Amino acid sequence: MGTVEHTAGGAILMDGKMVRDELIAQLAVTVESEGSPEITLATVLVGDDKPSKVYVGSKRKKAVEAGLQSRHVELGADATQAEVEGAVAELVNDPAIHGILVQLPLPDGLDAEAVLNLIPPEKDVDGLTERSMGRLVRGKAGHVPCTPLGVMRLLERYEIPTSGAKAVVIGRSTLVGLPQVLLLGRKGCDATVTLAHSRTADLVSVCRDADIIVAAAGMARLVTAEHVKPGAAVLDVGISRTEAGIVGDVDFDSVQEVAGAITPMPGGTGPMTIACLMQNTYAAYHMLKA
Numbered sequence: 001m002g003t004v005e006h007t008a009g010g011a012i013l014m015d016g017k018m019v020r021d022e023l024i025a026q027l028a029v030t031v032e033s034e035g036s037p038e039i040t041l042a043t044v045l046v047g048d049d050k051p052s053k054v055y056v057g058s059k060r061k062k063a064v065e066a067g068l069q070s071r072h073v074e075l076g077a078d079a080t081q082a083e084v085e086g087a088v089a090e091l092v093n094d095p096a097i098h099g100i101l102v103q104l105p106l107p108d109g110l111d112a113e114a115v116l117n118l119i120p121p122e123k124d125v126d127g128l129t130e131r132s133m134g135r136l137v138r139g140k141a142g143h144v145p146c147t148p149l150g151v152m153r154l155l156e157r158y159e160i161p162t163s164g165a166k167a168v169v170i171g172r173s174t175l176v177g178l179p180q181v182l183l184l185g186r187k188g189c190d191a192t193v194t195l196a197h198s199r200t201a202d203l204v205s206v207c208r209d210a211d212i213i214v215a216a217a218g219m220a221r222l223v224t225a226e227h228v229k230p231g232a233a234v235l236d237v238g239i240s241r242t243e244a245g246i247v248g249d250v251d252f253d254s255v256q257e258v259a260g261a262i263t264p265m266p267g268g269t270g271p272m273t274i275a276c277l278m279q280n281t282y283a284a285y286h287m288l289k290a
């Protein structure tokens with residue numbers, strides 16, 4: 001399993017930063033072994049949202065570390081739908097671009113779905129378009145959304161058994177919860193998955209039965225020790241900006257006392273999202289070449 005750290009309570013710490021760095025270093029070696037072809041990830045940023053700027057900045061930096069090229073397109077907060085769609089269409093038609101990432105959310109008034117759906121499945125390295133989702137549902141080759149894919153990579157890296165395991169995913173968005181359910185439940189992974197959401201009755205008992213909990217609700221410290229079966233793996237996707245700083249969906253301090261494995265927040269699923277974006281961009285290059 002390689003290096004493994006434990007929390008004070010004895011749970012395995014699923015260290016997303018460390019695994020991200022491992023995956024990016026491996027990718028850099030692979031790209032170099034193929035003669036360092038120019039594999040380019042294009043990022044599109046619209047407006048002045050500060051967290052979005054930070055996210056795009058770290059994606060561009062990690063692309064370079066992975067041996068990939070980065071192209072960046074930035075439009076002002078007053079960009080029209082036609083301007084944003086035009087910028088994305090240019091990248092779609094540019095054979096030097098292999099992956100396109102449109103940083104969300106777009107400023108109010110812009111139709112993000114219409115923009116995303118311009119991206120063909122091969123270049124949709126974020127896996128968020130209708131066609132990519134359709135491929136995931138049907139089990140066809142395509143890119144899988146990076147955040148739920150990052151959760152799967154952490155489960156693999158820390159050898160958390162999934163076959164026959166009971167998993168609960170909290171949240172049903174197309175960005176995280178729904179694809180997470182599909183990935184955990186698909187053949188080869190073989191978990192039995194329960195999808196929880198804001199109308200779920202008695203979340204505590206739903207979760208307490210689970211071997212794996214993926215929390216993607218965006219509700220600060222929603223999951224506490226009472227939700228967790230001793231020994232379960234708990235992966236925190238949620239990000240809430242509170243007065244006390246950035247907080248996850250999991251109450252780390254109490255949960256790490258009972259869990260068998262837990263992600264830190266920050267430093268868990270977030271860095272894995274970036275690693276998976278780089279892996280998807282590499283895969284995109286080969287899909288487009290085939």
Ligand code: NAP
Pocket residue numbers: 147170171172173174175176177196197198199200203216217218219222236237238239240269270271273
């Ligand atoms: P979203 O579209 O707002 O979806 C949140 C989901 O959580 C909804 O399905 C909602 O249920 C459910 N939910 C809300 N409160 C709940 C509660 N008290 N109990 C049970 N379920 C509840 O959010 P998202 O885009 O999926 O993102 C989820 C969180 O992950 C956010 O905090 C986001 O910032 C974070 N995120 C992190 C990463 C990363 O890289 N780590 C990447 C993407 C997103 P209903 O459907 O019933 O409303």
